[in-house]
Amino acid sequence: MEGLDVLLAKRKHTPKSEPEQNGSSLVQSSPSAGWFTSSKSAKKVSLASVTSIVDGLKRLYVQKLKPLEVTYRFNDFVFPLLANSDFDAKPMVMLLGQYSTGKTTFIKHLLRTSYPGAHIGPEPTTDRFVVVMNGPDERSVPGNTVAVQADMPYSGLTTFGTAFLSKFECSQMPHPLLEHITFVDTPGVLSGEKQRTQRSYDFTGVTSWFAAKCDLILLLFDPHKLDISDEFKRVIASLRGHDDKIRVVLNKADQVDTQQLMRVYGALMWSLGKVLNTPEVARVYIGSFNDKPINDTAAGPIGKELFEKEQDDLLTDLKDIPKKACDRHINEFVKRARAAKIHAYIISHLKREMPAMMGKAKTQQRLVDNLADEFAKVQREHHLPAGDFPDIEHFREVLSGYSIDKFEKLKPKMIQTVDDMLGYDIPELLKNFRNPYD
Template sequence: QVSSENVAAVIAGLKDLYARKLKPLERLYKFNVFSSPAMTDSDFEAKPMVTLLGQYSTGKTTFISHILGRSYPGAHIGPEPTTDRFVAVMGGSVDKTVPGNTVSVHANTPFGGLKRFGTAFLSKFECAQMSHPLLNDVTFIDTPGVLSDTERSYDFLGVTEWFAAKSDMIFLLFDPHKLDISDELKRVIESLRGNDDKIRVLLNKVDGIDAQQLMRVYGALMWSLGKVVNTPEVMRVYIGSFYDNPQKIILSKDLFDLEKKDLLRELSELPKRSCDRRISEFVKRAHAAKVHAYLIGHLKQQMPILWGKADAQESLVVNLEDEFVKVQSLYHLPKGDLPNIDTFRRVLAVHNIDSFHRLRPSMIQSVDDMLTHDIPKLLSNYAVS
């Protein structure tokens, strides 16, 4: 186990490396405009996040209330869709709710990146604060139930993808009486790709069914998920009835207690595990920023010195696939390391390529030194692997 002091030291070291070596590269080549906003202290220091997803009435809000021993401020529970917003359930000295527009600009929260989804989303986002020991270490994200043919005024899948990337664990909740995976839920699950190791399945509300029924339900659920979740690993499935005063429990109550104990243990281990995730995400970001710098430097180099700049820009944007191939070949990059070309082209089209900077090898070398020397040294000093 890595001590909390060592975790704090590693996070502080990453913040320092980011400020000195990675952030200057990102700023010079507009990585924050094309890809991801600059990291803040809250991105490094935020508590681990657990996001709950599922169709309506699978017990997401009730699960959080059951784990915490009481409902969070503003929670609504019922048989019909009740949660119509994203709610960050966080620790606080007093019970209160904070509107999304306020949360997104608060320096001490990791939700600044949500501003890009606009006020239509922020009006459907809020923070619920309450005092609880578990919330000193973990933040829960409650989400609207997934409904078919639901018109939303914001990019629901984009928001889901954003929270998935930020989360340390993702619970997919299912009701044994409603196992069908709708097209909308399928799209939500597909948006989690790249975060498969974080996914846990929670088969909730299993009180009232016997062992034979449970076997059938479990088999049907795994068969349905197998067609959507593209991972060779078997997902951990928790079984229980995570709400107060369940109906008559036909299955062994010991089973429910053991499952709940395992789940709480995994949640309690998240703070130390999240250190590994932050290191991994930091390294991934550094590689992405390098590739971005290669692309921007290459495009700048293709611009003429005097005349024909407008035509050259138009040609580069239209033939961006060819330029990607050239950069990939020139710097020996795996194809999977290149950014989404449609997103890149859309941003590139509204910028003046001639205003970009040429590639500065010294800055690339600085990031390479950080990846090959500084980070390994930091981790070895604090026995993190």
């Protein structure tokens, strides 16, 4: 994390020691690369043969979890099947905010240089989603090309259509910081319903997709743009379920004096309280994240010291992302395994309710209409927590396109395999391998 170390050192703080390993084991081309061609032909490999935690998760997914997902069509109802690139992807940081709040400048400040395709100005300049990542040379790759590359984890964006992919691009450049973190620069959130309708793609849906993939989400505000528009409110609402990833940044704070800053901070917290329906107070970083020296006249001596401490806290938070990314991989994998188990129970239950001969169409319609009751039966039968069940309306919408009679019956051996993976294999994996950033 050389880039962040330099920024921290500029503030005369003692930089943290470099990680013993650079995390290359997370993205290396290992023997597991061939595991994703076919789950049936995957050879059983002992746990002792894997080289890292992520490498072990790949093996466990292909051999133990993927067969369950394929059998009960989990990828059609809940999440797409995982590919090699989903495990190997670097941690991502997404920046959200209204136009001219300093999102692109923030990335430029951390990289200490501009990235290909970056435009900065007082007007809405960034008109597309830009993924800033490490690469052998400086270039911009169009979204349609990025979405079909097997070594990049963006194939799921094809569901948003060509209208979005034409507003998506990947900016590559060689940089020591980008070897550890990928940044997602987003278009400025518009204010007003009339402006929102001019977008040709589902902006909220795209931000929700990236939020699930990202490790940190920064909401940027400007002291002169504290109002949260209707679209921004919808965007923040789409981040629910990822509250632990959200950080709030009050940027350009040196443009106001100390007294005004106190009032601006209070107004921002009041605005956020209307949108973030959580009992906890959101963490707000105050500073001016650009390459210009802090304005002593506006901020005052107290403000300058405050800005430096706040910037150091945010940079330290960014430095911890690669370390936390390994834990996030495990957390998301366990959540996925539990969701796949519940999905298998639901599908097999619906299959069991179908008659052998007559009245199949009528029974299917009854099951689709009364999904809430069927979910309750599955919950009671297998003693499952109600909060882990999928959204009923979405499940009903997908289920309507299938013939329940064609689904598979419950296969206890598959369920037991996943239980063994959760109970024994993953704890053993964590016991044998450490986080490469520890």
